[in-house]
Amino acid sequence: MICCLYEYALPLACYRTGSIYFATARAICCCYEAICCHLLPLLLLSFPMGNGDPRGERRRGAKSAPLKNPRGDPRPRDSRGRGWGRVDTLHYLCRIYSSVYRMQKSSESIPHSNEVGKYADVNWDELGFSLTPTDYMYMAQSKEGLNFAQGTLTPFRNIELSPCSTVLQYGQGLFEGLKAYRTADDRILLFRPEENALRMKKGADRMCMQAPSVEQFVDAVKQTVLANKRWIPPPGKGALYLRPMLMGSSSHLGVQAATEYIFLVFASPVGSYHKGEATLNLLVENKFHRAIPSGTGDIKAVVNYSPTVKPLAQAKAKGFSDVLFLDSVTGKYIEEVSACNIFMLKGNVISTPATNGNILSGITRKSIIELAKNSGYKAEERAIPVDDVFDADEVFCTGTGVVVTPVSSITYQDKRYEYKTGKDTVSQQLRAALTGIQTGSIEDKKGWTVEIRS
Numbered sequence: 001m002i003c004c005l006y007e008y009a010l011p012l013a014c015y016r017t018g019s020i021y022f023a024t025a026r027a028i029c030c031c032y033e034a035i036c037c038h039l040l041p042l043l044l045l046s047f048p049m050g051n052g053d054p055r056g057e058r059r060r061g062a063k064s065a066p067l068k069n070p071r072g073d074p075r076p077r078d079s080r081g082r083g084w085g086r087v088d089t090l091h092y093l094c095r096i097y098s099s100v101y102r103m104q105k106s107s108e109s110i111p112h113s114n115e116v117g118k119y120a121d122v123n124w125d126e127l128g129f130s131l132t133p134t135d136y137m138y139m140a141q142s143k144e145g146l147n148f149a150q151g152t153l154t155p156f157r158n159i160e161l162s163p164c165s166t167v168l169q170y171g172q173g174l175f176e177g178l179k180a181y182r183t184a185d186d187r188i189l190l191f192r193p194e195e196n197a198l199r200m201k202k203g204a205d206r207m208c209m210q211a212p213s214v215e216q217f218v219d220a221v222k223q224t225v226l227a228n229k230r231w232i233p234p235p236g237k238g239a240l241y242l243r244p245m246l247m248g249s250s251s252h253l254g255v256q257a258a259t260e261y262i263f264l265v266f267a268s269p270v271g272s273y274h275k276g277e278a279t280l281n282l283l284v285e286n287k288f289h290r291a292i293p294s295g296t297g298d299i300k301a302v303v304n305y306s307p308t309v310k311p312l313a314q315a316k317a318k319g320f321s322d323v324l325f326l327d328s329v330t331g332k333y334i335e336e337v338s339a340c341n342i343f344m345l346k347g348n349v350i351s352t353p354a355t356n357g358n359i360l361s362g363i364t365r366k367s368i369i370e371l372a373k374n375s376g377y378k379a380e381e382r383a384i385p386v387d388d389v390f391d392a393d394e395v396f397c398t399g400t401g402v403v404v405t406p407v408s409s410i411t412y413q414d415k416r417y418e419y420k421t422g423k424d425t426v427s428q429q430l431r432a433a434l435t436g437i438q439t440g441s442i443e444d445k446k447g448w449t450v451e452i453r454s
């Protein structure tokens, strides 16, 4: 009864919110279910009983209960082993019908956000890099060292964790970030998602965690995108940001790796990471460090980010966009910015700090190195003394969030150095080449994009 009410209430709610076709379809399904699964069985049970009906036998005075088929067939037979009557057959068919209908219904409930219109109700021109909760998230669990079970899509919601889970106690957690783009001809593209999957695997290995396979990772991302399709911004207005997360979920009071893990993917439409700032003003941080040698600087561990919050907040309070971290041993070499990699251009040479174990090997960084080489620049990965940066022609940052964002100034020990920005810069040229591939306006000859088909 409650189920029926729910089924009728839902179409009504949809109707009131304007989704009339969906509501009508649902209403037809509900009537169908009500008749097949509730009304018909009731009628049949109260019908005058036929030969093989167990209740009929009892009415006629049969002493023993109807026997089950000896091979375990649940279909009832009478005490003399006779087959079914007409009523039994109808009843049985009805039950099969009802379970098939329920199976159909559960596959129907695999979310597809197109049911309720092409676009969600979002002011796409106002998007920045903050969370806009979407319809669904993906979640899978791994227990007792076993591979992750098949995940499911559920409505976006809070999750339950033990206060003693290893992610909360010891920061045994990793995350990733990638985007889904809507192309001008309405296709959906991901950019190098296997690279994110591999980076999560590398991180999981360092942190003694169970990781999803590359296939499961990519499949989870695809499912999350499709379920939240209406949240993918229109072409040119941003992208759907995917945040895959891996966390130790079992409880351990002493320091150790978890025996259970959660792999979760949620999504949010995003625009510019530094909303309102076309160029960045960086502050070189010489007190706090982001990573230490042989630490976790080269993986996307949650523990890498909390130490950057204080210097970042302090820099922002002084009017800077972000912080440029130096190496923690000598304090002489640049490493990276709080959530992106850094490049400098001098003449025909593009340089970026080598991934020495302290720096996150950005997927955008890797792609920009390749695109720069293809455009005739010499690309170097090396240790870059902070003094070299002051002498650069251009400086720019790369990352999934910031894409390719030019740096207009760097301030170090109260001295400000300025760089060329604007239309005719190499950073703009590289940004156009990258975003063209990501959004499908430039042919992807490198096989970097993955199309998601519904």
Ligand SMILES: Cc1ncc(COP(=O)(O)O)c(C=O)c1O
Pocket (backbone or CB within 6 Å): 177, 336, 337, 338, 339, 340, 341, 360, 361, 362, 363, 364, 365, 398, 399, 400, 401
């Ligand atoms: C610390 C850090 N460095 C670099 C990057 C850039 O990596 P990617 O280009 O893979 O997004 C990110 C963002 O993920 C980051 O958090």
